Amino acid sequence: MADKLNVAIVGCGGISRYHLANILKTPTMRLAATVDVVETAARERAEEGGAEYHTTDLERVLSDGGVDAVIICSTHDTHAAISLEAIAAGKHVFVEKPPMMTIEEAWAVQKAVGESNVQFMGAWWFKHSPVTLRLRDVIKKPYFILFTVRIPPSQNRRNKAIFGPNAADGAHQVDDPQGPYGADGVFDNGGYALYWIWHVMRSQPVEIYAMGYGGKPTNTSTIVIRFDNGSVANSVFSDVGSGGIVPKYYGEVLGGSVSAATNRFRSLVFEGTDEPGFEEIYADGTGILKDPSGKPYRAGFDEEMEMFATLCLEGGTNPMDVWESSVPTFIFEKAIESMRERKPVSVDIRDACWTPDGELPESVATFGDGRE
């Protein structure tokens, strides 16, 4: 067994910086190359990470026997196509969220992974957060989940590009030509919520209702999901204001006598039980996040590179396999269908998954809990 996984970063923008820091911290990983359609971006990340080379040509990396895996950090709507090329070239894939934009893309990637020997890991890191692990330990059967994602217009790159700096004031969001499919839109940025709701609910969705505008999908939205166990969830996404008090990510889980809330995955408060949650995790003077006991706070994001290296080098249960990674795409696509049809749509999670035998994959059947 090789002792190091040689990786290439594909897409050298904002998020690749954070993954690079974690690649460099992972003793079983080595940065071999970087790729970006913008040469300066690829060069900058290569220099920071001590890569052997940088390139604008994805093929160069895919045909390089010294590269075992790609870390795909390019723009959201390029992920499926780049994943398919990488899988065909026999490279393991770690791909930023969302891994695919449509269910057809999801099936194509699932089939390619299923017919190959490569490992594929998606990046819905909320799953690995200590807050999520603890919450699922204490509340096994939620009745209601609310998850809100609020992106201030000033942080939404697409809005600024289309509507100018005062995005939310200049034009109504229903005029956004890309709508929910755009960068920083409900799926690119709010897809987390769809994953998390499903994972925490531990029940399969059976009906989805989302309201668009005149039969046209809109970005700022509320997606209502009814689950097989009768429970319900609301995913609220806004890029037209942030409210001030409620943070970018806020989740509330009501489980009858016991309920819980998390503020940005930096705190966890329980009600109706003496079970301890997490006090606000704070930044100390050095800017290092620490949990209340003084240990460095690991969000779940920070662990992803190490998890991926272990998966590729040693095998074992995939922390976020291709089928589990596709669940938010399925829920999103059904929400879009509901907006277009102006009515709730019935859903069957089996439609989210391509498998050779037509069976529901274990990871999806167990809501991400993996194989026994």
Ligand SMILES: NC(=O)c1ccc[n+]([C@@H]2O[C@H](COP(=O)([O-])OP(=O)(O)OC[C@H]3O[C@@H](n4cnc5c(N)ncnc54)[C@H](O)[C@@H]3O)[C@@H](O)[C@H]2O)c1
């Ligand atoms: N996991 C997280 O917490 C998290 C946080 C932020 C962003 N993201 C995701 O990461 C992805 C990238 O986001 P970002 O903020 O870094 O965006 P960004 O715009 O800063 O960077 C994207 C980079 O990809 C490059 N690129 C575009 N198309 C390419 C292609 N076909 N081949 C190679 N390079 C290409 C661009 O030139 C750019 O340098 C998005 O899908 C986003 O949703 C994840």
